Amino acid sequence: MAEAVPEQAHDSLIAADGARIPYLTVGQGPAVVVVPGALSVASGYGRFAVALGERFTVHTLERRGHGDSAPQPPDYRIGIDVADLRALLDKTGAGLVVGHSYGGAVALEAARKNPGISKLAVYEPGVSIDGSIPTDWMPAYEMFLNQGKPFDAFVEFVRSNGPDAVRRMPRWMFRRMMPMFMKAPERDTVVGQLAENLREHRELERLDNSYSNYAEITADVLILDGDKDRRPTTGANHARLAGVIPESDVRTLPGLDHFGLDKGDPPRVAGVIGDFLARS
Numbered sequence: 001m002a003e004a005v006p007e008q009a010h011d012s013l014i015a016a017d018g019a020r021i022p023y024l025t026v027g028q029g030p031a032v033v034v035v036p037g038a039l040s041v042a043s044g045y046g047r048f049a050v051a052l053g054e055r056f057t058v059h060t061l062e063r064r065g066h067g068d069s070a071p072q073p074p075d076y077r078i079g080i081d082v083a084d085l086r087a088l089l090d091k092t093g094a095g096l097v098v099g100h101s102y103g104g105a106v107a108l109e110a111a112r113k114n115p116g117i118s119k120l121a122v123y124e125p126g127v128s129i130d131g132s133i134p135t136d137w138m139p140a141y142e143m144f145l146n147q148g149k150p151f152d153a154f155v156e157f158v159r160s161n162g163p164d165a166v167r168r169m170p171r172w173m174f175r176r177m178m179p180m181f182m183k184a185p186e187r188d189t190v191v192g193q194l195a196e197n198l199r200e201h202r203e204l205e206r207l208d209n210s211y212s213n214y215a216e217i218t219a220d221v222l223i224l225d226g227d228k229d230r231r232p233t234t235g236a237n238h239a240r241l242a243g244v245i246p247e248s249d250v251r252t253l254p255g256l257d258h259f260g261l262d263k264g265d266p267p268r269v270a271g272v273i274g275d276f277l278a279r280s
Helices: 042-052 078-092 102-111 138-146 150-161 171-181 184-191 194-206 211-216 234-244 260-264 266-278
Strands: 009-014 020-027 031-035 057-061 096-100 119-123 220-226 248-253
Touching: 009 078, 020 042, 020 078, 031 042, 031 078, 031 102, 042 057, 042 260, 042 266, 057 078, 078 102, 096 102, 102 119, 102 194, 119 266, 138 150, 138 194, 150 171, 150 184, 150 194, 211 234, 220 234, 220 260, 220 266, 234 248, 248 266, 260 266
Parallel strands: 031 057, 031 096, 096 119, 119 220, 220 248
Antiparallel strands: 009 020, 020 057
């Protein structure tokens, strides 16, 4: 049985373009904003937010196109999420940010030339270096979406981006096994965000090898990753990323994979990030 997550307060802000952007709040202490990744919603970070909320007031942003947030425009660019994040930072007075996966890319972009962010923790951020984030799945994925075949589209995405065991699995077998490892609520959430997932990964493709821009970050940055099912280039790429950020450190958490922050062991990751954010 899934562990019950304490209720979080619901609030929202009105962005500069008039869009309503919801967020969840829990905890007490210095304000922190959490930026979720692709194919996810703010409530999916509940266990992490509650654990971090033992020391901080945690606000989890519901990015556009996710949950009950405003839709993404067809010409979506990452700058839209960056502006929404900065608006939430302004509203809450937060100077601390946590970003996961694509949300890590949003957080890094928001921290450029932004002294208002003093500390930033990113868990396996969506930063593509030398094409490290695959894009070969996109044509078939888009074709299946246009044909009204969302599960086939998702199979293309996971077989390209998932662990080795999944990438080696025949498509028909993976599609048949989906109901076994992804239950209805999560499956519905994922299917409802497939178009957004494509737009967001096209942004990561566009930003490939732009990581030198993060030399403009003045915040103290912690780059986290797990050692389970990670790609061979992850360690070297995170070292390259850290190499351009003036104040940064890299740490690997044994036994965790890409979803360690929101699904694997949220309290453990919250402990590491909480110690970093609290450090003077």
